[in-house]
Amino acid sequence: MCIGAFVWQTNPHYPLILFLNRDEYHNRPTKEAGWWECGEILGGRDEVGGGTWMACSRKGRMAFVTNVLELNSFSKARTRGDLPIRFLESSKSPKEFADEVAKESDQYNGFNLIIADLSCNLMLYVSNRPKEEPPTIEEVSPGVHVLSNGRLDSPWPKAEWLGLNLITLLEEKEMELNKMVHKLMRDTVKADKSKLPHIWSLDWELNLSSVFVQFETPLGLFGTRSTIALTVGFDGEVCFNEEYLENKKWKEKTFKYNINEANITHKQSI
Template identity: 30%
Template sequence: MCLILFAYHVHPTYKLIVAANRDEFFQRPTASAHYWNDNRKILAGRDLEKMGTWMGVTTKGRFAALTNYRDPSEFSLKKRSRGELVADALQFKGDVHAYMKRLTANKDLYPGYNLLAGDANNLYYYSNKSDHLKRLTPGVYGLSNHLLDTEWPKVQKGKAGLSSIIKMNDCCMVEELFMLLQNSDPAPDQLLPNTGVTLEMERMLSPLFIKSDNYGTRSSTVIRISDNEIQFNERIFTENERKDQAFSIQITDE
């Protein structure tokens, strides 16, 4: 996942609204969102190479999502897959705060990452780059491949768009958020971050929706969580088609 926009305790019905793009190499084998065969309480996509995930929810109302921290100088060949962090957060049987507190002890086992985890009433953020666990307060947030709310152009544009869209009628919200996530306008050169990659690559990575020959936005997801329900919409992009799917979960304690 390379862009997560979310509104927490801002909307009158949905305590958490998430609009996110997953950017990945096109050849990496991936399964779209589904209830996992090895844990039917989890609804998430799956990276079929490492068997982790970038974002998901559970029937108990838990949410978790991750972005990579872009640092081309970081050597990550012998480190563990970041996708297992999301899977572990979703499967953790205790309070999610306890899981998040444990991350600092293993922060060097993974390449740089940002992890969001929680539910409609308690949401936490941790990055092994800042090594600081934060319980989030109500607001509109953006997370790309740096730290939370780093003012990259795509984050600023996304947050502004999300803030506007969540004021609309609920019947239009999902499609409007998908349209926002499909914005492929690059940022002006003078606003590009300097993350250690080439200028050409910074330009390619700067839109909300990324397009290139071998890497880009492969799916967009909109999640809305209220006190007792999760609405999960996914839009998958392939070379020749677009596929939409939707799930509705009644939150249960079982």
Template identity: 50%
Template sequence: MCIAVFLWQSHPLYPFLLFLNRDEYHNRATEALRWWEDGETVGGRDLVGGGTWLGCTRHGRLAFLTNFREASSFPDAKSRGDLPIRYLQSRKSPAEFAEEIQDEISLYNGFNLVVAHVLSKSMIYITNRPPHGHKLATQVSPGIHVLSNANLDSPWPKCLRLRECFQQLLAENGSREFPVKTMVEEVMTNTVKDEETELPHVFTPETEYHLSSIFVDMQRPTGRYGTRSISAISIKSHGDGDGDGEVCFYERHLEEGTSWKEHNQQFVIIQCI
């Protein structure tokens, strides 16, 4: 499932800040945060479908994905996790990439995809489940946004809680450097759940109740399910002409369903020549 909150192009020091929880079955083979074989891309990998839910590159490309909560799905659909990888490994702008995949998004189960290029200050939200009358792809405006398993900025209670906590932390830290690790732990481990009347009622009430917290941990008929990783990407403005920011990618990853381990990668964004 997943839930993410992010700040885009609206802070004097941080052009981008993202906190994201990935929810998945505990027995699904997953690779923790690392540099990939191309030497350009960093992120975790789903070893079953081969895709990713969150990644970025040395050249300022970013992509993250959530599933769209719906009652039924197609077992033979294409893997949604391929979409972030395709963008990260392409040379297309976010808008060009959105245009490229327009004719094939019906081949996937419901998804929300955000693709961005920090150097060009461009971010696009793409979904194959848009609200009636809305476009499949739209520019993301500067500011704070929350993405869960409905459309971007849908007012689910867990999304509103996450936005409020995130805004409070931003206000407390002002324009100075953020204690990102402390911040992400504070907001992304919240286990408060919703009242039944507040649930979206896509699944059974019991399932919806357990999925209604920011941090999820539950037993489902097919196995233990919940938050497998807690990630944060912060990009701090560099301002010296050499690049466009220091990237810190932090992940707390559940190893083999029993222990949490931390992973960190840091680099400076470089211009493509």
């Protein structure tokens, strides 16, 4: 379970601002953010499935994935964490890649995928849910968006709060991004029970209904174990900051680099 809030093509300083929480069992083997062996991909790594929840590349590509909240899952499904990596490694355009994923989407459990290529100023949303409908491929419009475990911009309580809080903080022009992270992504307020989607048990949904999650389960502690703040400037400078749990302590890493041959421009609203 993850939740991400992002600003796409409407901020005067950054064509992309992203805040993302990764929720997972604390005992699941995970590698914190870093440059992968190829030297082209930056992100964390799930050491069970081998994929990632979010990563970006020197070429100006970014991708993140969230699970869809649903009752039944396919035990032999392909790992959803491969989807961001495949996009970052691909030479296909975002649309070509999205079409490829759509053709094989039934091989995955429910997913929401955001892919963006800053070199062509294009962001797409891809999902294989609802099951009874064809896969979704939509261009993401300029603005503030939130993606959790429903569809993009679904009116789930924590998604609505996060979106509204992000808009409010963006209006405070002096607010520093590192302060925004804590105000936005450490919110532990839970939703009213009547507003939950009622897909899983009430206890699970209530525990998952805050932006920052932490609760005990029979399989161990579950909750937010990574928070990413990503900005991409019009000059191609990328700042990737991750706060992550390691041995029950929060640590922090920051990476800065420039997109190769960056040519980033404002995109007109559609």
